[in-house]
Amino acid sequence: MKQVLIALDYSPSAQKIAEMGYAIAQSIDAEVALVHVVLDPAMYSTCYLDLGELQLDGVECIKDVAKQYLENIKLKLGDDNIEMYVEEGDAANIIQSVAHLLTVDFIVMGSHSQSWIANKLLGSVTESVLRHTSIPMIIIPNKK
Amino acid sequence: MKNTEIRKVLIALDYNPTAQKVAEMGYKFAKKIGAEISIIHVISDETDFATLEYSPIMGYAGFADTSLSHLYNPEAMKKAATHFLEKTKHHLDDETIQTIVKEGDFAEIILKTAKILNIDIIVIGTHSRKWLENTIMGSVTEEVLRKSTIPLFIVPTKNTIQ
Numbered sequence: 001m002k003q004v005l006i007a008l009d010y011s012p013s014a015q016k017i018a019e020m021g022y023a024i025a026q027s028i029d030a031e032v033a034l035v036h037v038v039l040d041p042a043m044y045s046t047c048y049l050d051l052g053e054l055q056l057d058g059v060e061c062i063k064d065v066a067k068q069y070l071e072n073i074k075l076k077l078g079d080d081n082i083e084m085y086v087e088e089g090d091a092a093n094i095i096q097s098v099a100h101l102l103t104v105d106f107i108v109m110g111s112h113s114q115s116w117i118a119n120k121l122l123g124s125v126t127e128s129v130l131r132h133t134s135i136p137m138i139i140i141p142n143k144k
Numbered sequence: 145m146k147n148t149e150i151r152k153v154l155i156a157l158d159y160n161p162t163a164q165k166v167a168e169m170g171y172k173f174a175k176k177i178g179a180e181i182s183i184i185h186v187i188s189d190e191t192d193f194a195t196l197e198y199s200p201i202m203g204y205a206g207f208a209d210t211s212l213s214h215l216y217n218p219e220a221m222k223k224a225a226t227h228f229l230e231k232t233k234h235h236l237d238d239e240t241i242q243t244i245v246k247e248g249d250f251a252e253i254i255l256k257t258a259k260i261l262n263i264d265i266i267v268i269g270t271h272s273r274k275w276l277e278n279t280i281m282g283s284v285t286e287e288v289l290r291k292s293t294i295p296l297f298i299v300p301t302k303n304t305i306q
Contacts, residue, residue, distance in 0.1 A: 023150075027176070027177040028177055111292075130270060130289075136173075136298060138295060138296065138297050139296045139298060
């Protein structure tokens with residue numbers, strides 16, 4: 001069975017990327033998995049160092065929001081068979097790990113991420129995956 | 145008929161040996177989704193050609209057997225490029241493939257042609273040699289990526305050459 005991984009962040013174009021990726025996956029009879037990567041909790045801990053357990057709750061909360069987010073997208077695509085992955089860590093690394101784990105045929109991503117710093121260049125996550133991956137990618141232009 | 149927005153695919157090819165992988169993967173993908181296929185090669189400044197090594201790919205040995213003076217003849221280059229795409233077409237064994245040879249700036253011409261032909265997705269290799277090392281095609285892919293308003297199918301090629 002063929003499999004396609006669609007990587008989504010919170011950018012406004014995520015819906016478009018999900019829909020295009022899904023349409024392409026459908027046309028090659030592939031299964032679809034969605035992935036969203038939340039930032040490494042280590043980055044939060046530098047801010048909330050003295051909050052103890054609260055900090056962990058914070059990460060869980062972020063993951064819950066992300067799960068809900070992917071759930072909504074799945075609902076809009078109207079396909080119950082879509083798998084969802086919410087992971088934390090370095091986005092480019094995680095996307096590639098999930099892609100390898102699922103042995104996907106290709107990865108779908110937007111050309112630009114939602115971060116305004118990253119948008120100065122090509123989306124930094126997209127660029128990083130492109131540089132390192134041995135898996136074909138479909139890049140959906142989403143520059144504003 | 146399947147529900148897909150992708151009806152036309154443009155495959156951009158250079159003379160690097162990795163072009164074979166790009167052509168084959170792009171073709172397989174396009175066929176699977178039932179799209180129309182065009183292959184394009186863009187001829188740039190002739191000085192670029194002098195620096196490229198040619199390895200036989202898909203039965204095509206490039207300019208290896210022509211004298212250097214031919215390299216600076218635009219007509220000969222165009223003929224060779226057409227020949228290269230025809231060979232590629234034969235390799236893919238599909239007479240319905242449209243071949244396009246253009247001159248000019250790689251990224252600009254690829255994007256312009258894609259617009260004119262109403263292309264739904266462009267297939268391109270990540271890099272001929274090393275990514276972001278300012279080699280010609282590597283930077284072309286990057287430029288196409290930055291400027292394209294059309295989705296791209298990017299074939300990783302870095303592991304296919306040494």
